Amino acid sequence: FGADLGAEKFFDIKCRKAGLKPAAAVIVATVRALKMNGGVKKEDLGQENIEAVKKGCANLGRHIENVKQFGVPAVVAINHFHSDTQAEIQAVKDFVASMGEEAILCRHWAEGSAGIEDLAHKVVQLAESGAAQFAPLYADELGLFDKINTIVQRIYRGSEAIADKSVRDQLHAWEQQGYGHLPVCMAKTQYSFSTDPNLRGAPTGHTVPVREVRLSAGAGFVVAICGEVMTMPGLPKVPSSEKIFLNEHGQIEGLF
Incomplete structure (x- = not known):
């Protein structure tokens, strides 16, 4: 899930409700995902x-810009895959540097905590720098549809x-009932900044159709269902847990 979904929800909903003020953010990227974009x-x-990789970096650049919109300093963590080449990794580092940020190669999958030590030091540096000036994207007083439009x-x-x-009438009715102050939770495809899962990279100028809205009064937000997204993830007939077991040495097998 891109930062346009997870980070935006965390900043605009979780932090607003809990009174949190993030001091730093880590944007995780992979060479594979950038090549796909x-x-x-x-x-x-x-x-x-x-x-x-260079073409796909436009997608990463958009995520960096989005996180910075919330006033939170960020570092890019390149989640290393064994198929990544040095030239591809350098291309990502060069692009991130051109945006005034730093990308750090992380090998924690292969090397454990030692493979991510450089990133840990960078996060501490950012968090202790006092550079964060966190603020949600929109004010509570903004209308519900205006909040949706602001995110779009x-x-x-x-x-x-x-x-x-x-849909607009439903949002207006909820505002009249006293729910207008709630933040909005966007439900859309995780594969694109648009509602078209095949539109990769960093598209601009597209419209985002909101086909349905749902009030989660107890949780404290309004859900906007966009495009053709399904709100319940599809699960396999045979879950992966059935292949996970302890061998005779007490070690876990079947995780990968």
Whole structure:
């Protein structure tokens, strides 16, 4: 899930409700994901493609910009895969440096905590720098549809949110009932800044259709269902847990 979903919800909903003020953020990126955003098919991600990495970095750049919109300093953690080449990794580092930030290679999957020590030191440095000036994206007093539109325009870089009259009327009714101060929780595809899962990279100017809204009064937010997204994830008939077991030495097997 990109920072346009997870981070935005954390900053605009969780931090608002809990009174949290983040001091630093870590944006996790992979060379594989950047190549996919650069147009490479999933089955070809293991092959070196520096140009695709550079093209896909536009997606990473958008996430960096979005996190900085909340006034939180960020560092990019490159989650290392064994198929990543040095040239591809350097391309990511160079791009992030061009945006005035730092990208750190993390090898924790292979090396454990030692493989992520540099990142830990950087996070401490950012957190203790006092550079954070955190603020949510919108005020409580803003109208519900205006909050949705603010996220669409500032985080997704779309032109506007669109919705049928019935959706707008429902939002207005909730405002009349005293729920207008609630933040909004956007539900859309995790594969794109748009509602089209195949539109990769860093698209701009797209419309974001809101097909349905749901009031979660107890939780304290209004859910906006966008595009064709499903709100319940599909689960396999046979869960992975059935393949996980303890061997005769008391070690866990079947995790990978």
